Amino acid sequence: MTPSAADLRAIAADTLDVRALIKRSYAPIQPLPVYSAPGPSARINLVTDSINSGSLFGGVATAIILSVLLAKRTGAKLRVVTRTEAPDASGFAHVLECNGIKYVDDVEFVQVGVSDERAQLDVCEGDRFLTTSWWTTACVLGSIPPSRIDYLLQEDERMFYPHGDDWLRCQEVLMREDIRFIINTEMLLRHFTSTGLEHMASHAMWFEPAFPNQILRAPNPGNEQRLKFFFYARPNNLRNLFYRGIEVLDEVVAEGILDPKSWDVYFVGKDVPKLRLGGVLEPIVLPTMEWRDYSAFIASIDLGLCLMATPHPSYPPLDLAVTGALVVTNQFGVKRDLQNYSSRIICVQPDAKSLKEGLRAMIVRAEAEQKTGRPSGKHHHLSTSWETSLAAIVEQLR
The missing domain is CATH 3.40.50.11090 (Rossmann fold)
Structure with a gap:
């Protein structure tokens, strides 16, 4: 059957020029x-x-x-x-x-x-x-x-x-x-x-x-009543490995490696669901902060977990380390070790067992430093001047 003029007009109305489709897409x-x-x-x-x-x-x-x-x-x-x-x-x-x-x-x-x-x-x-x-x-x-x-x-x-x-x-x-x-x-x-x-x-x-000094000032070392844990939580940014992170944290809390009686746990990011870790601990969820608020908050952290499926250090682990916080992050490609940036960062394989053992070691270290204070001096090998x-x-x- 030969299509009518009306049929041809309907087909034409639904047909896109290739260049128009590419431009729109x-x-x-x-x-x-x-x-x-x-x-x-x-x-x-x-x-x-x-x-x-x-x-x-x-x-x-x-x-x-x-x-x-x-x-x-x-x-x-x-x-x-x-x-x-x-x-x-x-x-x-x-x-x-x-x-x-x-x-x-x-x-x-x-x-x-x-x-x-x-x-x-x-x-x-x-x-x-x-x-x-x-x-x-x-x-x-x-x-x-x-x-x-x-x-x-x-x-x-x-x-x-x-x-x-x-x-x-x-x-x-x-x-x-x-x-x-x-x-x-x-x-x-x-x-x-x-x-x-x-x-x-x-x-x-x-x-x-x-990392200019006026952005991230190191807090007074030691003697805080409770320790603060930071998790970089971005479930909609897949390279931040949100689900591997909560999987490991759930085990760390359930096994008593991180004691809720001693630690406050903060999830910082966007679109973070309400969760219970280890069946007992509800993290404090903080949205994206204004620059100065973020800087002040980072300076209060004792230990951070920052997962990045990326071939570079990324900013959050360095933000934390500059203040003297301890950091656990993951290896990826050429990113094998970040000691040249700071001795406060350990970089482990992203499997659950390696991350858990890395957190275990750093939790012990943070709890010891709570009593003795953080080591004095500069905690990183980065410039404090963008001009430089x-x-x-x-x-x-x-």
């Missing part, structure tokens, strides 16, 4: 909408999803700091371009204040929303772009010459996905040899060069993070 990596306009002779554009309070920890804060230090060193203007949320200027200023960085020049904040078809960004010959993910890099590459793009890479972003189209597009960005990569930690760069990205040996530079930590990077980028 991959809206964040469509070319950044730009137009040419007169502008400053030099301007740094930090492109990120959001700088609002819930996004400021770890990687985004590092991106803000690098963009400011680069602008200061080169005398360039600074513009922050957000893609998913309207920018919160107070959050930007708060990161600088907490990290002891002074910046007196004006900062321009603009949103070029992924879903806003009317949004456009004015660009000029003096514009350079600092991107913060493979998708912000991909969208900027659609509009800006690669020679003007630097990509701050702080995770193996391929690990966000199962092998498929998203993984492939991420891999294609990481494989590029016409942009510069700035890698957070030598360990992560070593992972990249050993997992198919050999070109990064000559196309990437690396730095180690800094990023000096070589800024010089290479300027």
Whole structure:
């Protein structure tokens, strides 16, 4: 039977052009909408999803700091371009204040929303772009010459996905040899060069993070009535191994390795269900905190469990160790040992038995230090100045 005109119109209404489907499915990596306009002779554009309070920890804060230090060193203007949320200027200023960085020049904040078809960004010959993910890099590459793009890479972003189209597009960005990569930690760069990205040996530079004293102050050692245990709890971030963590903690409490009479247990993260460990202990669940509150809280912790299926140290274990807290984390790939960062961190295999034995050893150690006090002196081998930590990077980028 030959279809009627009405049937053909109905079929056409349900049919998508391939390019339209790709655009809809991959809206964040469509070319950044730009137009040419007169502008400053030099301007740094930090492109990120959001700088609002819930996004400021770890990687985004590092991106803000690098963009400011680069602008200061080169005398360039600074513009922050957000893609998913309207920018919160107070959050930007708060990161600088907490990290002891002074910046007196004006900062321009603009949103070029992924879903806003009317949004456009004015660009000029003096514009350079600092991107913060493979998708912000991909969208900027659609509009800006690669020679003007630097990509701050702080995770193996391929690990966000199962092998498929998203993984492939991420891999294609990481494989590029016409942009510069700035890698957070030598360990992560070593992972990249050993997992198919050999070109990064000559196309990437690396730095180690800094932990300014005004962020994380060590608490008074010893003599607290109760000890505090920290678990980095993010059930919807699969690389944080939430379920392995609660599985081990349940056993540790049930077997009396961690005594609820002596310890308060805190789960810090998002979307954490109410739980009972070992049938007797209900953790205190804390949501994501404002930067200063987080810093003060971290400084009160005695022992932390931070699980990260990632080939780099990540920030939470280092945050804790800088204050003198003890930390148990897991090995992964090139991440075998973190003693070069701090002797307060042990790194064990992520099987339940190894994690339990690691916790047992550190619980004994924490309880002993409660009586004797923590060892005096610096507990880590990290810089306390971002200016120092990023000096070589800024010089290479300027």
